Amino acid sequence: MLPLIKRKVGETMVRTMTIDDYDEVYALWMSIHGFGIRSIDDTKEGVEMFLKRNPTTSAVDVEDGKIVGAILCGHDGRRACLYHVCVSEKYRMHGIGKKMVEFCCEQLKKEKINKVCLNAFVTNTVGNKFWQKMGWTLRTDLNYYDFALNEDNLTIFNK
Template sequence: MKIREMTIEDYDQVYHLWKTIHGFGIRSIDDSREGVERFLKRNPTSSVVAEEDGKIVGCILCGHDGRRGCFYHVCVEESYRKHGIGRQMVGASMRALQAEGINKVSLIAFTKNDVGNAFWNRIGWTKREDLNYYDFTLNEENITVFIE
């Protein structure tokens, strides 16, 4: 298993992987090839993929705003789970953030994502109970489709 920086050349395989993850939310604009390319250009070193024999089996989109890092779309193909791949990818992205002087990382996990929430708890992340998360949609055409 190789953990490496994600490039736009990985997009087709990554998008296919996202489409297999039950409960995953994919945005029409942000998760398009153009949206991911824009994200990777802004954050060239911190997004990673897990690759085995040329096949991408895991992915993290990771970026920062100069102050705090954020994980998006963390996933591992179901048949590859429970082998430490997610933990290795998290470590690689966190090391990339640290190299850029970032000291804190956050993420959002859907409350119904039992597998994901169990993973984050198991590897030592803290669920925040002291804040509310708000967002505001600037582009109504950026629709989220959930994978069944």
Template sequence: MLPEDACILEMQIQDYEEVYELWCKTPGMGLSDADKKENIEKFLTRNKGLSYICKIKDRIIGTILCGHDGRRGYVYHVTVAKEYRGKGIGKGLVEKSLERLKAEGIHKCHLFVFADNVTGNAFWASTGW
């Protein structure tokens, strides 16, 4: 269950700077040229309604980047600010994106997490992935 003051919103390109800053602060997060603003804008346009942020007050404290190729879903860059971990935010973001994938007829999803990302792998194990 999300904290009472948290809200999940569709990610918009206007969120990019704050989202990217959170990604940069997250150990184990692999970033590349594909994560430049213009590429994320294309991704969000192509995959409308699948990527989300979690906000508390006016601060972005969680993200999920999600898309599909028409057959399979793909999840990238699930992160929650360190001080908010363990409060159901990551799980809430994942559930929202998976729900939207299912609404689009996508029932199988792949996720990307580096083998040495201890925190990320622990999160995914806790969700049953």
């Protein structure tokens, strides 16, 4: 088990994500066991397009000069979605995920967005436990469908 990093109570280092953060964010994604990366959407070019469409709503948490948490957050003018919510394994259980989610939600409220959703893989026990603890509602009243417009945009999971 990785050692936990102590944080000062109430300390927050959450800020808006920019494309300059990409290399560190990508390295964070690659460090997390079971994390799913899209072969096209999660390239630097794909993330740059996403951030240009949503310049204020994504977040990173910086500790000791390095990014230890990240969320891609965007909206269509009506509903927002969180993607790739993650915290480095050794920085977990210190409120970083909660602070980043709160940051994103505050940014969305400024843009008059009233609802936010996310997808969590059923096998992601850590993530699902986090969302339940945060008070998010697991929807059982609808079916989720998607359709691949580009078959080359594959999800690859870290081992």
